[in-house]
């Protein structure tokens with residue numbers, strides 16, 4: 001028996017249009033799951049689904065806004081009709097917003113409340129709360145499911161400058177454990193993956209200069225990372241397969257798997 005075989009599973013990847021969610025969608029499909037790539041950007045979503053199908057997997061793009069309950073509900077119904085009832089939910093929508101980053105021009109006290117709220121909404125409400133209410137509740141009604149929420153190293157200890165994002169990701173870790181406890185008696189497991197630093201669209205400008213050389217911030221991250229490098233999106237797939245597979249992780253809920261090259265293990 002292959003512990004990581006996901007044949008017969010239907011995986012919903014919200015933020016599957018992005019860098020990490022896209023890699024997770026591909027990894028879940030390669031393990032046999034039918035994958036619903038979910039997000040707002042149809043062009044990127046369809047391209048990702050097409051790449052999965054071209055590689056021999058099964059996938060389709062389903063447009064949804066994670067901040068709109070009705071939009072998630074409609075996507076859930078459509079996915080069930082077209083792929084089958086979801087059994088795996090990966091929440092990979094989220095990110096930092098430069099408007100809530102502390103800079104030399106913008107002190108902590110100058111962060112606008114509406115910008116703070118928008119970043120909390122994205123990472124906590126759209127990133128976990130609403131998708132878990134919509135997809136998680138239907139999984140709990142069927143007494144089967146695995147939910148994987150993407151946290152961040154910033155949620156364990158606040159990173160310099162990215163204050164709202166760090167606080168929201170700390171809440172993601174906390175809410176995920178609440179849901180693990182809430183839904184364990186109803187057959188749904190809820191875990192988190194904590195990525196360290198993975199180059200993507202949203203952090204590219206923070207990490208790299210125009211000529212591709214690392215910024216002082218990226219150099220500081222690398223110095224603080226025992227493995228001395230950034231992660232690559234496909235390096236999250238193993239953790240996701242473990243958490244997604246009921247055979248592999250049947251007694252695992254409320255757990256967090258850190259994939260960060262040792263970043264969180266290092267002090268001095």
Ligand SMILES: NC(=O)c1ccc[n+]([C@@H]2O[C@H](COP(=O)([O-])OP(=O)(O)OC[C@H]3O[C@@H](n4cnc5c(N)ncnc54)[C@H](OP(=O)(O)O)[C@@H]3O)[C@@H](O)[C@H]2O)c1
Pocket residue numbers: 014015016017018019020021038039040041042044064065066067091092093094095096122126127150151152153194195196197198199200201202203
């Ligand atoms: N990259 C890293 O180093 C890193 C480190 C730690 C944690 N993370 C976390 O990992 C997750 C994925 O990050 P990433 O680097 O892959 O970022 P990304 O490429 O920007 O992907 C994020 C995705 O979120 C989706 N999204 C944003 N708002 C949405 C909404 N209202 N409804 C539906 N989808 C929405 C976007 O899809 P649409 O535009 O299609 O809506 C986008 O594809 C995030 O939670 C991030 O905080 C990333």
